[in-house]
Amino acid sequence: MVIISKLSGQLANRLHFVTYFIANSKAHNYQLIVTCFPEFHALFEPQVQSFPAIILGNSIIQKIINRLINKSKSILCKLHIDIPRVVFHSIPESDNALNPFNINDEAFINLAKSKIVLPEGWLYRDFKHLKEFKKDLAAFFSPKPQFKIQVQTDINKAKSLGSTLVGIHIRRTDYKDFNNGRWYYPNQLYLSKMLEINQILPHCTFILCSDEQLDVNDFQELNVVYTPRPAIVDLYLLAACNFIMGPPSTFSSWASFVGDVPAYYIDDPSITITMDLFKDFIQ
Structure with a gap:
């Protein structure tokens, strides 16, 4: 499972970021949960439901979940405490070098299928499946x-x-x-x-x-x-x-x-x- 709990930037940045993960989760059949895109349900009305992605629609619930996740992460990292089956995944080398991290990477997919992964960074990319599922992605992000x-x-x-x-x-x-x-x-x-x-x-x-x-x-x-x-x-x-x-x-x-x-x-x-x-x- 992958949980996206942090998105930066405005609408288009958010769309780009989650779309790569939505395509990747379908290709590799793992659960994806997005807890930080409250405007999604106010703007879009998906015309397909073929993706294993859940985008929470209640902004209050999203805020509570995000606060819990991000606060817990901060404390755990500061105390160097690991939680079994939870992985805080970051890609500072890719982001600093402006070099996309391919989320088809075998090690990342294994984590997504076996643990709870919380990615943090910008250049997570899956160009292959973005292209493959383009038609369905466009239908998924259909405006109201x-x-x-x-x-x-x-x-x-x-x-x-x-x-x-x-x-x-x-x-x-x-x-x-x-x-x-x-x-x-x-x-x-x-x-x-x-x-x-x-x-x-x-x-x-x-x-x-x-x-x-x-x-x-x-x-x-x-x-x-x-x-x-x-x-x-x-x-x-x-x-x-x-x-x-x-x-x-x-x-x-x-x-x-x-x-x-x-x-x-x-x-x-x-x-x-x-x-x-x-x-x-x-x-």
Whole structure:
């Protein structure tokens, strides 16, 4: 059994992390319990139940369980006390070196099948089974109907303006400081890149998604659809587009994965956009 009791980051980080374990637990037939994803049941309505994963839905229960688990772990580690059949698993070498830990590792799978494993770290990965179970994973993380309606409303509006939809993820808030603000781009930069795309796809519509209020007048030269939306709606709007562009982000990459949408991540703004820069989901 694997119990995920600690998730860091915002929605997309959480989705990426648990999805690798969900795919891995199905492939190797061990029980997975997630105790730290309280927003899951408020946002998603799984269309398949083919995974051996339990995501607790009561946020109060989750908080109590997490507090007990994390407090117990802290005390046990400090006192160097081992509990039979319980393994606190960490991957500092992988995280520090930015080198993914393959959870298909035989030793890890043996632990997951024979003990209670509590993983702690970020770069736990299972690329093989993520790809194999992609269709079921997309169905498992199906947004609730009210969010699907909001997505479809904006998709219909965008298609009335142009046949090709390009989702633009404008990440702000935390990106002002994250990585020394390297990917904190102004609207003018996004506009310049959108104009480059418009030269290639002259009948496209741009769907703007952002974590801050945008001034749509900054983009009035182009066909644009924008309104402030919940993150879950922005996420699945991007997934419903033909192409995605934005800074490097797990938000855009989740949309690329779940929607099978080629994406381009603006790392070097001096590069002129060509359509061959848009790639399928990068794991």
